[in-house]
Amino acid sequence: MKTVVIGANGTIGSLVVERLERAGHEVISVGRSSGALRVNVEDSASVEALFRAVGTFDALAVAAGEVAFKPFAELREADWAFSFGSKLLGQVRLATAALPHLRDGGSITLISGVTSREPIRGGVAAAAVSRAVEGFAMAVAPELPRGIRINVISPTVLDESMEAYASSFPGHESVPGARVANSYLKAIAGGFTGQTLIP
């Protein structure tokens, strides 16, 4: 099984790559600024060029997308545009452009985040965008052709990242990155679609 991982150099992405390789996937690692294959998810042409370079494959796993973290009083139009352009439209672009290159029965796995269900301070745009990603997957699932499935992983903060982000997640239970990576494998290998998994 040939799987393209977007954000392969990030904390989550690198764990996903490791987990999928252990499960026997041929992994194509894609980064924004490093790696053999690169993509700017905010640019449709870059996204389309990536999949032309990859050719036919079986699964897309996304662990990339940024949002602005700011108090609401400081959120400007540009912050909203950035957040939707990157984490929502970036993933929509990847899903859209991947479709013609995915084999029958293939799958797409996107990422949202805990802010979709548990607000954190400064996470207003993150909450809106994460909910949007989950709603997108739910609604688009029955429209995908050739048995292709789509799901979302909605991780909370990782054990591996908790030290850096502790002040943003007081009282939150972090989870092992391995559990998040396992969720990607479950979404790719499972038979379900339109679902949001909480690792």
Place this chain on the structure above:
Amino acid sequence: MKTVVIGANGTIGSLVVERLERAGHEVISVGRSSGALRVNVEDSASVEALFRAVGTFDALAVAAGEVAFKPFAELREADWAFSFGSKLLGQVRLATAALPHLRDGGSITLISGVTSREPIRGGVAAAAVSRAVEGFAMAVAPELPRGIRINVISPTVLDESMEAYASSFPGHESVPGARVANSYLKAIAGGFTGQTLIP
């Protein structure tokens, strides 16, 4: 109580105006292309000018915002930009610009829609945007100053609109518009915040 209703000439908005007036509200009706006060929710300057013209008030009720309805295969970047710019950012702009003019303990009531929980064909952008509106309200609620509350009404198709939209909502139970209008009153008068009401 002085309440500003955006989209006051629409099917839902006109019922909201009627219900609030019956409850004793002084209603300021605002439309896009008709009425004494007008606003283009896609334009921050227009939104800010509206609230300067209104002055101090108690409640904002929004029954406006558009999304593109198309099969996923036909959704383009421009459709996503339109949908987020109107129904999500339009409402974020209204909430942001209303805040300095809202009295202590005032409220903001936004609109999402049934597509946030039940997909309909062609409703991929609607699902994503409606979820985003609900996530926005949930996350921003604790950040609002001076006891100001924010909630979302998520109506399904109205009895009054069912004939026109029947082909998009097969098997859906429509609800009386009066019940949707009642939900706005409940959100404005109630003590809760960050919630999504399903009329």
